[in-house]
Amino acid sequence: MSETPPIPLCEPYLRGNAGAYLGECLATNYVSSIGPFVERFEREFAAHVGARFAVACASGTAALHTAFRLLGIEKGDEVFVSTLTFIASANPVLYEGATPVLVDSEMSSWNMDAGRVIEEIEARIRSRRKLPKAIEPVHVLGHPAALDRLVELCDRHGIVLIEDAAEALGARYREGPFRGRHVGTVGRLGCFSFNGNKIITTGGGGMIATDDESLARRARHLTTQAKLPGVEYDHDEVGYNYRLSNLAAAVGVAQLEILPECLARKREIAARYQKAFSGVEGLSLPPACSWADPTFWLYSVLIDPDTFGLDRTALFERLRAQRIQSRPLWKPLHTMAVYRDSPRLGGAVAEGLFARGLSLPCSVGLTDLDQDRVIDAVLSHRQRGR
Numbered sequence: 001m002s003e004t005p006p007i008p009l010c011e012p013y014l015r016g017n018a019g020a021y022l023g024e025c026l027a028t029n030y031v032s033s034i035g036p037f038v039e040r041f042e043r044e045f046a047a048h049v050g051a052r053f054a055v056a057c058a059s060g061t062a063a064l065h066t067a068f069r070l071l072g073i074e075k076g077d078e079v080f081v082s083t084l085t086f087i088a089s090a091n092p093v094l095y096e097g098a099t100p101v102l103v104d105s106e107m108s109s110w111n112m113d114a115g116r117v118i119e120e121i122e123a124r125i126r127s128r129r130k131l132p133k134a135i136e137p138v139h140v141l142g143h144p145a146a147l148d149r150l151v152e153l154c155d156r157h158g159i160v161l162i163e164d165a166a167e168a169l170g171a172r173y174r175e176g177p178f179r180g181r182h183v184g185t186v187g188r189l190g191c192f193s194f195n196g197n198k199i200i201t202t203g204g205g206g207m208i209a210t211d212d213e214s215l216a217r218r219a220r221h222l223t224t225q226a227k228l229p230g231v232e233y234d235h236d237e238v239g240y241n242y243r244l245s246n247l248a249a250a251v252g253v254a255q256l257e258i259l260p261e262c263l264a265r266k267r268e269i270a271a272r273y274q275k276a277f278s279g280v281e282g283l284s285l286p287p288a289c290s291w292a293d294p295t296f297w298l299y300s301v302l303i304d305p306d307t308f309g310l311d312r313t314a315l316f317e318r319l320r321a322q323r324i325q326s327r328p329l330w331k332p333l334h335t336m337a338v339y340r341d342s343p344r345l346g347g348a349v350a351e352g353l354f355a356r357g358l359s360l361p362c363s364v365g366l367t368d369l370d371q372d373r374v375i376d377a378v379l380s381h382r383q384r385g386r
């Protein structure tokens with residue numbers, strides 16, 4: 001008897017010209033970070049998101065770290081960052097010796113609670129305390145963070161807004177002051193990831209998007225070891241080997257060509273889950289605010305154990321037994337040993353989301369048949385109980 005095939009959570013979708021473009025790199029010997037695909041990927045990415053400049057980096061983490069260096073974040077500075085996120089949002093703050101202040105989520109989008117941030121800034125102004133140097137909202141799981149009030153706050157008080165858009169390529173604003181704009185292009189700098197699980201991948205890679213030419217120029221300099229032009233190995237500051245390779249960029253160009261297809265499929269998968277799960281007691285659907293155009297990069301539901309009849313760990317195990325991969329949401333940073341002593345803002349919304357949230361399979365290549373298998377597995381204990 002053949003074994004039931006596994007259903008992965010979110011695997012790469014490497015169709016189109018990736019192989020052909022990689023072949024070009026091999027045939028021409030342009031494999032390292034010097035090569036035509038790097039610039040082409042930057043140009044086409046910038047055009048896609050609507051930024052003036054894009055700088056390709058070795059990873060999303062490298063992009064964020066470079067961004068903090070560009071902004072001069074250093075010891076003694078604070079950066080407000082979402083607590084419900086992958087650890088790489090905050091680690092680069094620590095790389096620079098600065099202090100991350102971990103902000104709770106709001107329930108409506110699962111993103112940084114802007115109201116809580118505003119309250120804190122106003123309280124600090126009243127008591128003449130130091131303001132954070134930067135605010136770093138994360139567009140978590142592909143849902144845009146509400147930025148209108150944060151942009152206004154940052155502009156008013158000289159705070160820099162830097163967007164962690166690692167998970168949100170393709171997400172835009174539908175309404176409001178940023179209507180039509182792509183996430184990652186509202187703040188001074190926006191950072192993206194092309195890690196293997198992201199909506200498009202380069203194996204590993206990242207991008208900084210900005211409208212500021214001098215920041216883009218300096219980002220290119222810092223990510224290439226801060227080497228000065230010329231044949232001598234002369235460097236004017238401490239830089240990094242953070243540039244994306246031509247090989248990875250070749251895959252990136254091919255992936256960008258099929259991004260519309262990937263986004264359409266993600267949204268179709270979300271719509272099918274929504275249809276199957278709407279009205280199921282104890283199962284809440286992921287956020288989809290009316291002003292936002294989310295990508296549903298990782299399709300995630302919230303489970304209320306009392307009414308659903310299983311908690312998220314039991315559902316995880318039940319799916320695993322059927323060879324279906326699922327994952328809890330991000331563990332809030334403030335609950336981890338590394339960040340336990342970091343200052344915090346807000347209550348326990350992120351902890352509640354973590355306790356109840358589960359991401360379900362949503363690879364671009366997921367078939368309807370496999371998705372039906374997931375849906376049946378999620379609902380099976382209820383059908384049996386009827």
Ligand SMILES: Cc1ncc(COP(=O)(O)O)c(C=O)c1O
Nearest residue numbers: 059060061086088089166193195
């Ligand atoms: C929110 C967030 N920030 C940063 C990163 C870091 O990106 P990378 O893995 O490309 O370094 C990731 C994902 O990997 C992420 O999900």
